[in-house]
Amino acid sequence: MKAAYCSQAGGPEVLTYGDVADPVIGDGDVLVRVEAVSIEGGDVISRRIGQPASERHVVGYQAGGVVAAVGAAVTRFSPGQRVVAHAAFGSHAELFAAPEAQCFAVPDDVPMDVAATVPVTFGTAHDALFEFGKMAAGETVLIQGAAGGVGVACVQLAKRAGATVIGTAHGADRLERLRGLGLDHGIDYAREDIGARTKELTGGRGADLVVDMAGGKGLAQLLAALAYRGRFAAIGGSSGEFPVFTFRDLLAKNLTVIGVYLALEIGTSRIRDAIAAYYSEIAAGQLVMPIDRVFPLSQAAEAHAHVERGHPFGRVLLHP
């Protein structure tokens, strides 16, 4: 099959388009003929710093398509069904294998391009805000990286759950687009101080919950933005660095840091039920995931460069 593979970690240029062996499925696996690859923020990080498992390592966590084959122990899927699959690697390819528990049935009325983005974006937002973040109506949530895939999902879910939603992004135009999805206040992190601006927007109190997709140097501003007894949900490191907290950081305001890692929960019936409900709401037009651009799989390197440097809005896809 054709795939975008790498033999070493590095920038987008390490991705090569070419032939690799088809995946071999085990008894509990589903093989998907891929129609849409959702480029995850995590795909970019694993390409940049991960250890390739082989000479032709296919990166990528999530893709949607049609079931091509199933292992002997699979009960929920059969060939021909529409599905989105999640696995540790392998999505940037014509065929993608994943454990049955990490596969999600896609309703007929949800286009595959949008469906392919959903489990990680809405699943992570759901866990960051509710399962682990314990967000309550009336609270103020600050979303760092609000125009990315997880961020766009967070803005929508937090708003409709009754939060005042503050989000950060690079550039006023993308913040304006987020207003249409429920953002109350936008902060251009390239030009404004997140801590000072959040304090100003909350009458000096600060945010109850920070959901941080970026990590890195913005951490001090995010900590300054938090209210006394605030919660910090650590999600990612899209800035290129993961957040590191000191003893003083935490004690200064009796803060709580919450680790959220969807990969440890994505195979549970809890997440499966949540994603099924989100698919219904997407079909009904109540939730959206904007598709910024679609690249052919053969241009995976260009697509990764766009995700890293082009400030896309929502998700970027690959089509085999």
Ligand SMILES: NC(=O)c1ccc[n+]([C@@H]2O[C@H](COP(=O)([O-])OP(=O)(O)OC[C@H]3O[C@@H](n4cnc5c(N)ncnc54)[C@H](OP(=O)(O)O)[C@@H]3O)[C@@H](O)[C@H]2O)c1
């Ligand atoms: N823990 C988990 O379970 C989990 C699940 C999903 C994702 N993640 C992680 O969460 C992160 C986001 O994932 P994603 O899929 O949403 O990625 P994405 O769609 O690529 O979005 C990443 C966002 O991060 C923002 N960003 C980058 N550098 C920044 C900086 N210095 N300051 C502020 N914002 C910055 C970007 O905003 P601008 O374009 O506006 O600069 C971009 O919108 C990734 O690190 C990913 O690995 C973790």
